[in-house]
Amino acid sequence: KQEVTQIPAALSVPEGENLVLNCSFTDSAIYNLQWFRQDPGKGLTSLLLIQSSQREQTSGRLNASLDKSSGRSTLYIAASQPGDSATYLCAVKKEWWGGSEKLVFGKGTKLTVNP
Amino acid sequence: DTAVSQTPKYLVTQMGNDKSIKCEQNLGHDTMYWYKQDSKKFLKIMFSYNNKELIINETVPNRFSPKSPDKAHLNLHINSLELGDSAVYFCASSQGPGQGYNEQFFGPGTRLTVL
Numbered sequence: 594k595q596e597v598t599q600i601p602a603a604l605s606v607p608e609g610e611n612l613v614l615n616c617s618f619t620d621s622a623i624y625n626l627q628w629f630r631q632d633p634g635k636g637l638t639s640l641l642l643i644q645s646s647q648r649e650q651t652s653g654r655l656n657a658s659l660d661k662s663s664g665r666s667t668l669y670i671a672a673s674q675p676g677d678s679a680t681y682l683c684a685v686k687k688e689w690w691g692g693s694e695k696l697v698f699g700k701g702t703k704l705t706v707n708p
Numbered sequence: 709d710t711a712v713s714q715t716p717k718y719l720v721t722q723m724g725n726d727k728s729i730k731c732e733q734n735l736g737h738d739t740m741y742w743y744k745q746d747s748k749k750f751l752k753i754m755f756s757y758n759n760k761e762l763i764i765n766e767t768v769p770n771r772f773s774p775k776s777p778d779k780a781h782l783n784l785h786i787n788s789l790e791l792g793d794s795a796v797y798f799c800a801s802s803q804g805p806g807q808g809y810n811e812q813f814f815g816p817g818t819r820l821t822v823l
Binding site for chain 1: 739741743748749750751752753756758761763798800802811812813814815816817819
């Protein structure tokens with residue numbers, strides 16, 4: 594059974610700091626890994642998608658890495674801003690029943706960036 | 709244009725009622741999903757639906773039934789609502805099946821409150 598764990602559960606940093614969010618998963622048989630952002634009372638915004646054959650993806654101030662063999666991913670946020678405050682969710686995509694697929698989510702890291 | 713849309717955004721109802729949540733995607737995707745986010749913010753898959761093939765998470769009560777009038781729509785019908793059904797329900801879509809490496813796109817969510 595695939596389990597996804599995110600550490601820390603909450604993180605508070607001053608503006609401008611570089612930070613790392615961690616995600617670990619128990620089963621390395623994944624298709625890909627997605628990092629999402631969720632603002633309070635809002636839906637999920639996809640930030641980065643890393644295929645199982647890739648090591649990292651970058652988008653602006655965000656960089657996500659994937660080490661499938663060890664079951665770990667990190668999301669690096671450079672020069673954090675108050676607008677980055679949100680809950681960050683990690684999800685791995687794996688095979689489900691009958692050839693379908695599903696995302697298995699971690700519980701998220703709630704990030705607060707203080708001005 | 710909204711890629712994945714859901715209506716209503718908020719739904720407040722009494723125990724025992726029957727309600728539906730609608731989902732539409734304009735991405736031309738083949739597969740749609742329903743996820744539930746509980747009070748602890750944990751997201752878990754409920755259904756995967758592709759070309760009339762339904763994959764059900766075994767933990768979902770049979771009071772929940774997805775209905776797909778066409779490939780772009782997957783509605784969620786809930787009978788005999790219970791207090792524990794209160795949650796945020798997210799619709800998602802992706803290319804597939806057999807396209808496991810593709811990204812899932814999420815709707816904005818429907819917050820259901822059962823009184």
